[in-house]
Amino acid sequence: MPASPLEADYLVMGTGATAMAFVDTLLSEDADATVLMVDRHHRPGGHWNDAYPFVRLHQPSEWYGVASRELGQGNRDATGINAGLYGLASGAQVLAYFDQVMQERFLPSGRVRWLPMSEVGTDADGVNHVSSLTSGTRKRVRVRKKVVNATHAQTAVPSTHKPKYTLGPGVNCVPLNRLPDISRPHAAYTVVGSGKTGMDAILWLLENGVAPARIRWVMPRDAWLWNRANFQPGLENFERSVGSNLGQLDAIAEAASLPDLFARLEATEQLLRIDPAVQPSTFRCAVVSQAELAQLRRIDDVVRLGHLRRIETTRIVLDQGTVPADPDTLYIDCSACAIVMPPALPVFEAGRINLFMVRTCAPLFSAALIAYVESHVTDPAEKNALCTVVPSPERPIDWLRMWAVTLANTARWRQHAGLQAWLMQCRLNAIAVFVRGVKPDDTARLALLKQMGAKAGAAGARLPALLASAKA
Structure with a gap:
């Protein structure tokens, strides 16, 4: 006799941050909803389970996590390269936090069932099933309302993705996760990758006593970076945090061209770059403090010859040239792409919800807002209008494209009284925190x-005129 199927109103694929x-x-928001959550990891937190041991948030903890539970403690760092700014939770703290949310809120509610070490599949007849990665058992799932896909982000970390470049014999290359396992000093250290993980690798090496002259940075593309000082909680930061939003809007309204726009944003320290002499060609929502930026600028040996293709014992081969290398070099791979372009789908489909961003660089806030809309709005067209997908960032122009959709969504949210009230009490909403x-x-x-x-x-x-100028 076949096993009874699992049943739930919502089948949620993933227990990463957006799913939580x-x-x-x-x-x-829905007092009756039942949920089945399925994930390949053994605990909640998604990619945080695979991240490097010294990883921290790049944004204040005050608006990370879930809406019902604070992650931040309201404290500012007194020392280090984040001194004077609100604290950044460590990876271990984030994992403990999500575990507490699962164990102390979700499961005790009686409305959430969690299946770790499992994956979702679909049978030939279109019915979903869940398979255990440990026991091999497989059960069909009866979904009464919707399947929620929280896996579109596919956040990649070096420990789970092999480098796309090739390694010659005798080359010592490790993922970022292995840095704390260093057992001897190397003559040279080469960091491959210019994103968040690349910056963290550079900062870790410097913090642990490696001289800048022994560090090389392979940087395929320079990026525009957010200035962390501009979005700090606390009334003492109100004028600067709110003023930063106003400054960005002013820059858009007053810019004569795209180059002028980014010049204005840099002049007012809304956006930063590592080398003032190099024009950034990407924007990926990475965040730094001015102190971190000063440390990153200590690295003089920056290789800007495109992507790495092959590492040999005495040289590295890139798209646009070859650079000699010390045979006793430790290569630190930070090339995994943390942001993957999502498929061209709406948030709400028939029987499905896709968790995409509906505000610039705010995936967790977006997921919470989508849940509110799912719970209180019935018309599918209105749901998607309130949750128009904000494009994931890749090029500098995407900073502007993200703002365009964010502004349009915000205008629609203001027309919905219930949603507007929820926004002003949601701790994941930066304005509400400000x-x-x-x-x-x-009055001021x-x-x-x-x-x-x-x-x-x-x-x-x-x-529209600024965006059109980019296509001209």
């Missing part, structure tokens, strides 16, 4: 907030 944020808000503690008689700060609408309108009016 979605389910957390769904439980709060205004915590602002009193009704604080309230005046700054009122400027948002007018400046957003001016920026929205200018956006």
Whole structure:
């Protein structure tokens, strides 16, 4: 006799950060919803399970995680390269946090069933099933409402992805995760990759006493970087944090061209770059502090000859040339792509929900907002209008494309009273965090907030011409 199928209103594929944020808000907004969560990892947290041991958030902990539970402690770092800014949770803290959310909120609710070390498949008749990666058991799943795909991001880390370049005999190349296992000093260290992991590798080497002259950085593309000081919680940072949003809107509204736009953003320290003499060719939502930037700029041996193709004992071969190398070099692979371009799908399909971004560089906030819309809006067209997908970033122009969709979505959210009320109490919403503690008689700060609408309108009016100039 076949085993009874599993049943739930929602089958959620993944227990990474976006899946956890979605389910957390769904439980709060839909008192009857039942959820089956399935993931290949043995604990919640998605790619955080595979990340390097010294990984930290690049943004303040105050608006990371799920809406119902604080991650940050409201403390600023007193020492180190984040000194003076609000704390950045470590990878271990993030994993412990998501485990607590699962064990102390989701499972005790009686409405969530969690199947770790398992994967979702689809039978020939279109019915979903769950297979255990340990026991091999397989059960069909009866989904009463929707399948939620929280795996589109496919966040990659070096420990789970082999390098795309080839390694010659005798080359010592390790993923970023292995850096703390170094057992002897090397004559030279070469970091391959210019994204978040590449920057973290450089900072780790410097923090652990490696002289800058012994470090080489293979940087296929320079990136525009967010300035962490511009989005800090706390009333003491209100003027700068809110002012940063206003400054970005002003830059869009007043820019004569795309080069002028990025010049304005850099002049006001909205965006930063590692080398002022090199024009960035990518934007991937990476965040740095000014102190981190100063450390990164200590590396003089930066190789900008495109992507790495092959490493040999005495040279490295790149798209645009060859560079000699010390035979006793430790190569640190940081080339895995953390942001994968998602498929061209809407958030809401028949019987499915795709967890994409609906605000610039804010995947967890987006997942929570999608859950709110799923719980309170019935018309599919209205749902997708409220949750128009913000494109994932790749090129600098995507900074502007993301703003275009974000502004349009924000305007639609303002027309929905319930959603607007939820936004102003959601701790994953940066604006809601900025205004915590602002009193009704604080006219100066309230005046700054009122400027948002007018400046957003001016920026929205200018956006089409700026975007069109990029295609000309």
